[in-house]
Amino acid sequence: MKRSMIIWIALGAVLLIIIFSAIGSYNGLVTSETAVENKFSQIDVDLERRANLIPNLVSTVKGYAAHEKEVLDNIAKARTSLIGAQTPDEKAQADTQLTGALSRLLVIVENYPNLKADVQFKQLMDQLEGTENRIAVSRKDYNDAVSTYNIKIRSFPASISASLFGFEKKPFFNNAPGTDQVPEVKF
Template sequence: MNKTIWVIIVIVGALLVSAVFNYNTLVSINENVNGKWSQIENQLQRRADLIPNLVTTVKGYAAHEQQAIQAVADARAKLAGAEGPAGKAQADNELNSALSRLLVVVENYPNLKADQNFRALMDELSGTENRIAVARKDYNDAVQGYNVKIRSLPTSLFAGMMGFGPKEYFQAAAGAEQVPQVNF
């Protein structure tokens, strides 16, 4: 055989091996991002499951504070129906705001703050908030690694053809950086 044909065969073979390697790497990284997203949803669900118990406990002490209690219930329902990182982030911020208003109500009821069930629920909620923050960070780190990979050569040459596009970061909604105003 001609030397040129062997060179062409070697080049085509190297390209095929590179394409397979890059595809497998992208699949692995993509699944890592999906797994990290599942952990965010898992922790959001954990918090959503704790909230009805918290609301029930507060209701017993502050029955006339229905507006704050209803806001938490509505925000929780909105979070359950939210789609994608942007929708979840927006709904999560609304729930955080509603919970903040509910905690202002709690401040007006010292007996409630002393209640053992309430304290246990608040500890669980606090731990869950920390888990959510860690899950968000892990997800955004995974998205960053994935997005860098699909935009770097030579993977970027194959990524688009193989259907791998950039992933969306979990971002706080506009205005989330501002401290909420609490007026009595």
């Protein structure tokens, strides 16, 4: 009787250890997944800030460079794509498209010295530069959180909890293919 009681207590202790380990693993995965979602929402906020600056920038440039309609139209289209993007991959592609359109605009701005001297334009460019820095930091933070999360769901014993509870690998916020190419601007 004493021996069977010890066996039951030992089995109960092992079972409790397994249960508490699974709970801790699950909670750690939830925490990591929430951190990824939080970091992605910060990228979203920064991209939205950038998208909101664009109409003012375009309006300022229109006054000086009205005949650059194609570039301004491309910026408007890219901005619309960015606002409508939902997933990290969609946002990354739209961000790349908008970055390319903005870089073409900045090349055009070089041809208008009065525009570069305009106070409103300078302020908008400063705000845009600050926003670009925020986006870069947010992307890095997001990718760091994704890396930590992805490692966690693939590491033992958390991988068991991850597969049991449906935790899946998260995508990184990467540039779209071809973004390492300098955009070609034709006049």
